[in-house]
Amino acid sequence: MTDLTELGVKALRDGIATGDFTAREAAEAFNAAVEQASALNAFIVTTPDHALAAADAIDAKRAKGEDLGKMGGVPIGMKDLFCTDGVQTTAASHILEGFVPRYESTVSQKLWEAGAGMLGKLNLDQFAMGSSNETSYFGNVSSPWRKEGSNAAMSPGGSSGGSSAAVAARIAPAATGTDTGGSIRQPAAFTGITGIKPTYGRCSRWGVVAFASSLDQAGPMARSVEDCAIMLEAMAGFDPKDATSLQMDVPNWEDALDADLKGKRIGIPREYRMDGTDAEILDSWEQGKEWLRDAGAEIVDISLPHTKYALPAYYIIAPAEASSNLARYDGVRYGLRDLPDGAGLQDMYAATRADGFGDEVKRRILIGTYVLSAGFYDAYYTQAQKVRALVAKDFENAWAECDAILAPTTPTASFLLGSLNDDPLTMYLNDVFAVPASLAGLPAMSVPAGLNSDGLPLGLQIVGKPFDEQGVLNAGLAIEQRAGFVAKPEAWWC
Amino acid sequence: MAGGAANALTMSITRDEVAKIASLARIRMGDDALDSMVPELNNILDWVEQLGEVDVTGVEPMTAVIPNTLRLREDEVDAIPQTAGGRREDVLANAPAAEHGFFGVPKVIE
Amino acid sequence: MSEYRIQGATGEWEVVIGLEVHAQVTSAAKLFSGASTAFGAEPNSQVSLVDAAMPGMLPVPNRECIRQAVRTGMAIEAQINRYSRFDRKNYFYADLPQGYQISQLYHPIVGEGQLLIEADEKAGIAQDKIIGIERIHVEQDAGKLMHDQHPTMSYVDLNRSGVALMEIVSRPDMRSPAEAGAYVRKLRAILRYVGSCDGNMEEGSMRADVNVSVRKPGEEFGTRTETKNVNSVRFVMQVIEYEANRQVDVLENGGTVDQETRLFDPGTGTTRTMRSKEDAHDYRYFPDPDLLPLELEESFLDECRASLPELPDAKRRRYESELGLTPYNARELTAEVETYARFETLLGAVAAKIGKPEAEVATQTANWALSVAPGVMKSLGDEADPANATAEAQASILAMQDKGEISGGQAKEIYEIVLKTGRDPEEIADAEGLKQVSDTGAIEEAVDAIIAANQDKVEQYRGGKDKLFGFFVGQTMKAMQGKANPAVVNQILKDRLG
Ligand SMILES: [Mg+2]
């Protein structure tokens, strides 16, 4: 029998449906792989029993000839930002250590209803704040990738770094991610996998620990565009419990996949040619254009004039929202409580939050508190929201000239863990290409484009019009077919 | 420069201000933590100052990312199980101190 | 009555009052969750995951709460904002699970409106006065803290957490405790007419934050204090009285009034600084990113408008102009929802029973409703069963009286029996002999006998001593054992005496 962990979502689902192997065999194979890969530190907790129970349910359904669902029998990793009923949910923070929700996030619920099972809760940057997976209370995640000829641990990207590492290492065929300012796309690019952030409002935010509400979107991370399409179908859909949820039907993205881009115009934003962008990244961008032209698309130059201001605007808006969203972690109703001797209520808050939040989380809460405070609100927050409106307007204008946009996902390939730790600003620049689409709520995807001269993966990003995930997936598929990315990291962790 | 709004963005944050912000955010910070935080925050704030360059004349701050208006729900008790009341056990299950159906906190003097 | 002034050592001081009234919106479910709003449940039993601010929980607004706020705004002739937003007000407190209250600062749902308080000599309000209302916004209520259940802990109950409130913010237009009292009473009446709040102050459905400052007449506004959560009209007036005098004392002793939040102690009638709110607040309001802008459609506003009842001022004016009631009666009958509702039901029943337009029977119905009926009820005490006080029974009594079948005294007697037993008034009148005689034959017989027996008085009367007419009426009524219809008696006496 083939090694089941080499299979992706579609291959697993179809193999189980046709009886090539059972869901239990698949779950056992991945459970074993997870167990062997603890060196990656991709999981905060593993849930092999959950995966087995889901698998057994699928096998039983198959025996009865019932429909197995969109993800029938596929065991996945769940980013530990999604609340899971009866399973510890931490957002990788000490402040939520031991928190066991009595409810299930809408997205995870939909995945279980589609027949998926859970391998465990994936590590991440604390409260999804970070681009390297070094801010987790539960330790760094190591990328399965290493520079050629080096044993130094590389960053899997962040914040969905547990997800990217697990999928790239073949210990999960797919994983959920969340993307606030690049947290699906950047780790996907760093680890040679695909990941899509859908249009804001496609996936319910109910039951997902909030970072920045106006930006947070869940999405799938997998090894192929088709796998992402399948999983996104299972995750998306209107939710009456989320007031920002889109009241729209979920399209049949998987069936409508089509890499023929004849008649499509792909925009190349000139402002994305930034100083400091790696030459190899620029080369892969050129290569991407060629691939899309080859797929029948017309390549057009476009301008997104406010690109430069997207990242600073993001670093006002996201911390501002986070400073308020994270106020609920106060030691009263759940999670950590630090009650020094003789402390009053307000002292308890200050001690609990000092002890429970990591440095990056504190930094962002402080920035957010500052920019919202009396006398600074208009200068910072209102100005940033105006700039955000201009960034969104840039995209709107661009849609007059093109159907989708091609850009690099990141300005560099992955870096050594620890190399950017003392320089938050440089770390933030990782998301310079990812953030504009986040600010505008647009669907955006990263697909592997190849390896750089160090043997590290590079990603290309497609940004689409609102609600046009199909256009994004199709362009991604065209690249995937031409890039022929088959490289995989050597399994040093086993 | 885009007028008044930009001008306010040119000061740096002092140690006292950081202490005040930390207290507003209810994060206890010792002297060392404050000392290292001040330059970090100033770095970030210096960098976001460039937003002041953007001419935002006549631009409304963004409110809805995707064109969409607020959906209202009907006035029905416990219509959706996940957002219904009557879940005292679930609500108290993770509480660091729960007694007699209440959450307990250090005594507050009003 | 002259204006309200505090006499200080340095002269007269004027009091300036503004009120922020928090009124619980009448709705079955909470503002942003499906949990019930019912009062008095077990602690934390009406708390959803949303109300407890569990991680990942999101607010979805309740249409009815928005609708009631809009209807309330319309009732105070306010501008309704078709575009409004919810903002977060950030602060840390144990009764605030999210660490912020969802409220409306920058774009409230209701803008400028107004409310009329009426002249009331007795209360010391010299003339009608318009009080400006700055805004109404919708927001979440907080939970409840209990401090006396445990030696070292406070207990938190989140049942109220997330219940919808309207915050109704007045202009600083009031100048005396009496005006503030009248404002709260009038506001309460309007809310109850509209049905947007039950106005139950004991259960906390209405609480006022009382802003008080003092100044020398004609000078700039002084520094104000805000006394929180005052839950009765009487207490609102006490707070103003106390605060005004305290501030005058402070100022006259060379001190300054601190802008601060204070707490009222109903036991002593005094206020004191609220320790838990000592540190200067910076609420960092910003638009709630979980909620999109609220845009109201014309059809929604039309429905709100169409569903508004006749409001107190309009009803009072109509009672005077169309029903011909005295200003006093009109005001009394329109002050409370229950009063006017009962009156209008009775008036309809009376008019139908008698077969006359409402306007022609309104005065007698009003007198009955405001003084006669409550008097009977009160005199009976526990013997009366209020359930027997049906409009139908009262209308029967008023109809019999209108036709001259019973006297006013008999009406009261019949009503007493009705209240005690629930028997039918007409049956009572017959069975208990509580009817006046209108039969001219019997009355003529009695009159003739009296005239015959009192010829001397007849002569004096005819000679011009008109006052003796009363003597003949009295004698006739006595002979008839009080049951004769006075109008018939009068007519027959006039005929016979010439
Ligand atoms: Mg107030």
Ligand SMILES: [Zn+2]
């Ligand atoms: Zn309020």
